Amino acid sequence: MGKKRKRSETQTAEPTKKDEGAPERPKRTLLGWKDKEEVKNQSESNPDSSHFFRNKEKVMVTCSRRINYRYRHLMLNMVSLLPHCKKDNKVESRSSKGATLNELIELRGCSSALFFECRKHQDLYLWMAKCPSGPSVKFLVNAVHTMEELKLTGNHLKGSRPLLTFSGNFEKDAHWKLLKEMITQIFGTPKEHRKSKPYHDHVFVFSIVDDHIWFRNYQISVPHNESDKMIRGGLDKMTLVEVGPRFCLNPIKIFAGSFGGPTLYENPFYVSPNQIRAMEKRQKAGKYAKKVKAKTRRKMHELSNPLEPDEFADMWRE
Amino acid sequence: MGLRGKESTLVAENAVEDDDDVMDDLSGQESESGSESEEEDVKLAEPSKNPIYNRDGLIEKLQDISWPENVEWMHKLSLDIDQEKEVDVNDDLARELAFYTQALEGTRLAFEKFQSMGLPFLRPPDYYAEMVKTDVHMQKVKGRLLAQKRQIEEAEERRKAREAKRIAKEVQAEKLKERAKQKKQEIEEVKKWRKQRQQSGFPAGGKDSELDLGFEDGKAFERSSKKRPGVSPGDRSGGKAKQGGGKGKNMKKRESRNSKFGFGGRKGLKKQNTAETTNDIRGFNKGGVAGNKKRKK
Numbered sequence: 001m002g003k004k005r006k007r008s009e010t011q012t013a014e015p016t017k018k019d020e021g022a023p024e025r026p027k028r029t030l031l032g033w034k035d036k037e038e039v040k041n042q043s044e045s046n047p048d049s050s051h052f053f054r055n056k057e058k059v060m061v062t063c064s065r066r067i068n069y070r071y072r073h074l075m076l077n078m079v080s081l082l083p084h085c086k087k088d089n090k091v092e093s094r095s096s097k098g099a100t101l102n103e104l105i106e107l108r109g110c111s112s113a114l115f116f117e118c119r120k121h122q123d124l125y126l127w128m129a130k131c132p133s134g135p136s137v138k139f140l141v142n143a144v145h146t147m148e149e150l151k152l153t154g155n156h157l158k159g160s161r162p163l164l165t166f167s168g169n170f171e172k173d174a175h176w177k178l179l180k181e182m183i184t185q186i187f188g189t190p191k192e193h194r195k196s197k198p199y200h201d202h203v204f205v206f207s208i209v210d211d212h213i214w215f216r217n218y219q220i221s222v223p224h225n226e227s228d229k230m231i232r233g234g235l236d237k238m239t240l241v242e243v244g245p246r247f248c249l250n251p252i253k254i255f256a257g258s259f260g261g262p263t264l265y266e267n268p269f270y271v272s273p274n275q276i277r278a279m280e281k282r283q284k285a286g287k288y289a290k291k292v293k294a295k296t297r298r299k300m301h302e303l304s305n306p307l308e309p310d311e312f313a314d315m316w317r318e
Numbered sequence: 319m320g321l322r323g324k325e326s327t328l329v330a331e332n333a334v335e336d337d338d339d340v341m342d343d344l345s346g347q348e349s350e351s352g353s354e355s356e357e358e359d360v361k362l363a364e365p366s367k368n369p370i371y372n373r374d375g376l377i378e379k380l381q382d383i384s385w386p387e388n389v390e391w392m393h394k395l396s397l398d399i400d401q402e403k404e405v406d407v408n409d410d411l412a413r414e415l416a417f418y419t420q421a422l423e424g425t426r427l428a429f430e431k432f433q434s435m436g437l438p439f440l441r442p443p444d445y446y447a448e449m450v451k452t453d454v455h456m457q458k459v460k461g462r463l464l465a466q467k468r469q470i471e472e473a474e475e476r477r478k479a480r481e482a483k484r485i486a487k488e489v490q491a492e493k494l495k496e497r498a499k500q501k502k503q504e505i506e507e508v509k510k511w512r513k514q515r516q517q518s519g520f521p522a523g524g525k526d527s528e529l530d531l532g533f534e535d536g537k538a539f540e541r542s543s544k545k546r547p548g549v550s551p552g553d554r555s556g557g558k559a560k561q562g563g564g565k566g567k568n569m570k571k572r573e574s575r576n577s578k579f580g581f582g583g584r585k586g587l588k589k590q591n592t593a594e595t596t597n598d599i600r601g602f603n604k605g606g607v608a609g610n611k612k613r614k615k
Contacts, residue, residue, distance in 0.1 A: 053386060055393050080450050135379045147451060150462045157441060158450040161395060165424030168400035174376040181384050184396050191393055199441040200395075200428070205421045210407040218421045222440060238429075240421050243450070256375060264376050268369040 055190035059085040060105050063116040065092050071124045073146040075116045077245045080147075081217070082187065083159035083195035086110060098259035105131045105258075112186050115259075123273045126249065128182055129258045136258050137179060139213075139249040140273070147244040154219035154241035156202040161189040162217075163200055167207035175254060175265045176208065202243060211269060213249040218242055391431070397424040555581040 059082055063075050067090070079087050086108055091100060105113050112134070115127040124144070129136035145152065164187060170180040183206055189196050205216040218240035254265040385393070405416045432439040449456075566572065578584060589595075 053389055053393070055385075130383050134383050135376075148455070150459050153459050153463070155449050155451045155456055158448045160441075163424055163428045164394075164396040165420055166396060166398050167420060168398060170398070174373045174380070175371075178376050178380045180396075181380055184394055185383070185385070188393075188395055197447055198438065199445070200432075200439055201441045203421045203425050203428075205417050205424075207401070207417060207420055209405055209413060209416075212407075214413075214417065216417045216421065218418070220425055220440060238422070238425065240418060240425070254376070256379060262372075262375070263370045264372045264379065266369040266371070 055188075057084055057112060057185055057188075057190055058108075058110040059186055060088055060108050060110040060113040061085045061116075062088040062091050062101075062104070062113070064118055065090045066121060067116065067118040068121055068124070070144055070146065071116055071118050071141075073148060074124075074141075074144050074245055074247065077147045078114065080158060081162075082189065084190055084193050085114070091115070098257075101129075101259050102131065105129075112182075113258075114186065125252075127259065128186060130182060130185070131258045134258055135178060135182070135264065136255045136260075137182065138252045138255075140252055140270070141247050141249060142212075143246065143248040145244060145246040149244060152242050152244035152246075154202075154221070154243035156219045156243055157197045157199065159189070159193075159195045160197040160199055160201055161191070162187070163203040164188055165203060165205050165207075167209075169208045170206075175251070178254065179213070179251065180206075203240070211250075211267070213251070215245075215247050215249065216242065217244060217246075392435075395428070397427050399423045399427075552584040552587045553577075554583065554585050 061075060061079055061082070063072065067075075079085055088104060088108065091097075091104070101113065101115060110131065112130045113127070115129070117125040117127065119125065124141040126139045126141050127136060128139070164184060166180055166183075170176045187204060200220075202217060202219050205214070205218065207214050219242075220238060221241050222238050250270060251265075251267050252270050253263055253267070255261045256264050399420045401416060401420065405413050407413060429439055
């Protein structure tokens with residue numbers, strides 16, 4: 001019978017289970033605590049022992065004012081997906097956006113930021129930035145489906161560490177590599193984070209199709225028949241159910257500094273949504289002008305080529 | 319905004335060209351599954367625009383921010399999956415399938431890695447913790463799925479019922495036609511018999527083998543085989559007198575008494591012209607009348 005296991009139990013059980021991998025605290029040996037020097041001198045690379053590497057990533061998530069309901073829900077979804085994030089209040093800024101945001105990030109003590117900027121209640125731009133000096137990227141977000149949609153039926157633990165999968169073409173070019181690194185750092189939950197949960201039951205998909213980054217989030221579900229702790233033979237029967245949210249990112253520019261600085265990369269295929277709308281309107285406006293022109297042309301044509309007098313014109317004159 | 323201003327000046331040179339991205343941007347606002355905009359499909363290749371691409375700068379920044387080389391995979395949990403073929407963006411099914419396969423591949427690889435490291439991978443069934451979607455929400459999802467299933471089933475049933483009704487109607491029509499034909503036939507035969515009888519002058523030659531009467535094959539007065547089970551002509555109980563239990567000491571006696579006196583007894587049938595009673599002349603004059611024949615009685 002499976003008895004309910006409390007979360008605290010597993011948390012404490014976890015570190016003891018890991019034989020390999022870093023011990024969180026200095027190892028307790030019979031002679032006392034292991035010394036720092038000893039740990040450093042270990043040739044067997046334990047690079048993520050607490051003295052070498054610890055993922056201390058903290059993401060600050062904010063949005064601009066006048067944000068749409070759909071994009072606000074997307075932002076809230078992101079907050080629930082990333083346990084290592086801090087949600088902040090709306091940022092009101094027309095000018096000097098970069099400075100304000102940088103200050104905020106410093107204040108909260110975060111190392112990166114996701115800023116959802118909504119323009120004209122219609123377009124959503126996502127800024128991904130590493131602070132204090134790191135690069136930042138501005139994306140245009142399309143095709144947003146939030147987690148609340150009833151067609152996305154999956155569910156997973158809140159705060160469990162995701163598996164990040166990247167498509168092969170992230171290695172094709174320098175800017176994709178940079179983006180991949182940024183995404184790994186921002187979207188990957190740090191190991192042993194306070195709010196993280198132990199198991200891995202969902203997977204993020206980042207793939208580049210048509211120069212856009214598509215994001216999907218799937219729940220890993222295995223039919224529980226043997227109900228073992230680790231599903232052994234179930235690898236074949238593993239299915240993925242989509243949890244959401246879904247969105248598509250179109251990179252616009254990459255800057256060297258955080259929310260500003262020299263441009264490192266500019267997307268040549270990017271057309272801003274304002275332009276698209278303007279072009280549409282111009283097309284529609286052109287219809288009437290074309291009609292008028294066609295009329296005058298017809299008139300000129302008729303004047304220049306008069307018809308011959310009709311023989312039968314007065315045939316039926318009564 | 320200084321940055322956006324720069325973009326717009328650069329792009330304003332090319333007036334009317336659109337591209338796939340445009341289509342995605344536009345239609346993507348609502349839903350990605352319907353790219354219903356009719357913009358032209360021209361890709362905006364702008365080598366003349368000279369977009370900024372500072373490769374060295376990018377790589378430098380990459381070095382700046384990336385984690386040290388020897389970080390264990392457990393920290394990153396990132397997997398690279400190679401796609402074999404190009405996916406058309408506008409084909410929704412193919413695109414989603416590509417994403418799904420990528421995720422599945424990644425999960426398999428990760429599972430193998432975890433197994434080799436001996437770490438737990440999936441959530442055991444008895445582990446309860448806060449989920450990213452609330453229970454209320456999942457109830458709604460379940461309700462919707464069930465409603466969909468029910469709709470499908472109902473549609474199926476309705477279709478089947480319609481088919482069955484059609485067939486039943488046909489069968490019924492056939493039966494009615496049969497009955498009408500039968501009735502007409504019988505009437506015709508009676509007429510024919512009467513005519514024949516007239517022609518041959520009512521002799522006692524009813525046994526003529528020439529007369530081949532369709533209705534005198536003994537079946538005329540036969541009741542339809544579809545009678546109520548167990549109802550005889552004299553039955554007052556309407557066929558419901560059949561006994562439930564078939565065991566007992568004196569069942570036969572009981573049954574016979576029931577049929578005679580049960581439910582108020584036998585119906586009519588007290589006086590009937592049957593074969594027996596016609597030939598039964600017991601009630602008539604016995605021993606001849608020795609009186610005056612002319613005397614009125």
